[in-house]
Amino acid sequence: MRRARCETGVNRAILFGHLGHSPRSRAGGRAAGFSFAVNEPYWNAAGAKIERVTWFDVVAWDKLADRVMKYLHHGDEALVEGRIQLREFEGRDGRKHAELQVTAHRIEFGAKAQRPDAEYEAAPAVTLDDADAAPADEGDFETVDDFEDPS
Numbered sequence: 001m002r003r004a005r006c007e008t009g010v011n012r013a014i015l016f017g018h019l020g021h022s023p024r025s026r027a028g029g030r031a032a033g034f035s036f037a038v039n040e041p042y043w044n045a046a047g048a049k050i051e052r053v054t055w056f057d058v059v060a061w062d063k064l065a066d067r068v069m070k071y072l073h074h075g076d077e078a079l080v081e082g083r084i085q086l087r088e089f090e091g092r093d094g095r096k097h098a099e100l101q102v103t104a105h106r107i108e109f110g111a112k113a114q115r116p117d118a119e120y121e122a123a124p125a126v127t128l129d130d131a132d133a134a135p136a137d138e139g140d141f142e143t144v145d146d147f148e149d150p151s
Contacts, residue, residue: 013084013102015056022074025065032065034058034072036080036102056080057087060104072109081106 020035036056044050058080060068072078082104091097 011083011085013080013082015080015102017078017080019072019074019076019078020055023060023068023072025069026059027061030062030065032060032068034068036078055100056084057099057101058082058104059101060107064104064107068104068107072107076109079108080104 015036015038017036017038020037023032023034025031026033034057036058038054038056040052040054042050042052080102082102084100084102086098087101088096088098
């Protein structure tokens with residue numbers, strides 16, 4: 001029996017956390033970027049609860065960027081799905097830096113945004129097409145998909 005080979009890898013991240021700052025417009029308004037904190041609690045040997053925070057730079061493009069700029073703000077909870085990559089750059093100080101960047105393909109946000117491992121069932125998602133046809137009520141669960149990735 002012959003084994004099937006995977007010709008390409010899978011790069012998909014699903015993150016639940018909070019915005020570290022309100023989104024900022026990038027690339028002449030085609031993109032929106034924000035810092036995103038994911039908290040992971042753990043207990044040390046002494047039994048004390050410790051919060052480990054991992055920071056990501058999230059970028060959304062085109063229609064998704066428009067929605068992010070309109071609806072998301074500092075501190076908001078969100079669930080971000082996208083492709084993760086290490087972005088290396090030279091800082092103003094002349095030193096090389098690296099950060100984890102997520103190019104978002106889908107973002108769920110609003111009053112009912114839930115952790116992916118929540119014990120209860122999430123509210124039905126509103127896709128970008130549905131949202132364009134009829135805007136969601138204030139406080140409704142909002143899902144925006146955007147698969148146009150210019151990179």
